[in-house]
Amino acid sequence: MRRKLAAGNWKMNGTTAALSELEALTRAFPSPTVDVLICPPATLLHRAAEAVRGTGITVGGQDCHAATSGAHTGDISADMLVDAGANTVILGHSERREDHDEQNEDVRAKARGAMDAGLKAIICVGESLEQREAANTLEIIGGQMSGSIPDQSTGENLIVAYEPIWAIGTGKVPTLNEIGEVHDFIRARLERRFGEGVGRSVRLLYGGSVKPSNAAEIFGVSNVDGALVGGASLKAADFSGIVEALEKT
Ligand code: PGA
Numbered sequence: 001m002r003r004k005l006a007a008g009n010w011k012m013n014g015t016t017a018a019l020s021e022l023e024a025l026t027r028a029f030p031s032p033t034v035d036v037l038i039c040p041p042a043t044l045l046h047r048a049a050e051a052v053r054g055t056g057i058t059v060g061g062q063d064c065h066a067a068t069s070g071a072h073t074g075d076i077s078a079d080m081l082v083d084a085g086a087n088t089v090i091l092g093h094s095e096r097r098e099d100h101d102e103q104n105e106d107v108r109a110k111a112r113g114a115m116d117a118g119l120k121a122i123i124c125v126g127e128s129l130e131q132r133e134a135a136n137t138l139e140i141i142g143g144q145m146s147g148s149i150p151d152q153s154t155g156e157n158l159i160v161a162y163e164p165i166w167a168i169g170t171g172k173v174p175t176l177n178e179i180g181e182v183h184d185f186i187r188a189r190l191e192r193r194f195g196e197g198v199g200r201s202v203r204l205l206y207g208g209s210v211k212p213s214n215a216a217e218i219f220g221v222s223n224v225d226g227a228l229v230g231g232a233s234l235k236a237a238d239f240s241g242i243v244e245a246l247e248k249t
Pocket residue numbers: 009163167168169170171207208209210228229230231232
């Protein structure tokens with residue numbers, strides 16, 4: 001059985017005051033029956049880890065460098081994320097791929113570094129609107145998976161997030177059939193590459209405009225094991241609705 005996961009990505013949002021949202025979330029879910037993860041900006045990570053200590057909620061990073069240390073001004077290593085209290089890191093988010101020109105091989109190197117440090121890696125894949133309209137979605141996702149997911153992946157250390165770029169922060173969501181088609185494709189590909197045992201144990205998240213009002217139907221789609229949530233993870237009240245929907249799935 002794959003454990004369900006509700007993951008929040010705060011992106012470049014949140015200063016000290018935002019920790020009160022995390023505290024509200026811990027009060028709402030003292031012992032959630034699904035995994036609940038919040039990925040705040042790196043500046044808040046250590047304090048966020050302290051805020052959730054002893055609860056079922058965990059914290060993660062939004063990116064890491066592939067190397068463990070060295071002359072890389074401004075970067076953060078996976079070991080540093082672990083030291084700050086993270087157990088997971090988001091890698092290859094489309095905003096990183098776009099803003100920082102991250103290629104599949106960069107994402108793969110980062111994922112290796114993260115897994116070597118003992119982190120779970122949420123590797124993001126997803127097509128642009130042009131690619132979907134040209135009916136290239138599965139080809140794009142397949143290429144991103146081959147290029148970005150390292151060989152050392154297991155059901156424990158790998159989570160794949162399907163995030164259509166055109167659905168992120170736009171309020172647009174693919175149809176349930178479209179989500180199911182991609183998630184089934186990702187599952188089949190993982191089983192082919194890693195074998196059925198591992199392929200079946202990797203958790204698959206959907207991301208892109210998930211909110212309390214659409215979460216339940218999305219969680220009902222086959223091979224959707226949870227969500228990666230941006231905007232609706234910033235407020236405890238919104239994110240709670242998503243966690244509740246996942247608990248009921
Ligand atoms: P959104 O972002 O929920 O605000 O659409 C999702 C994401 O980028 O992970």
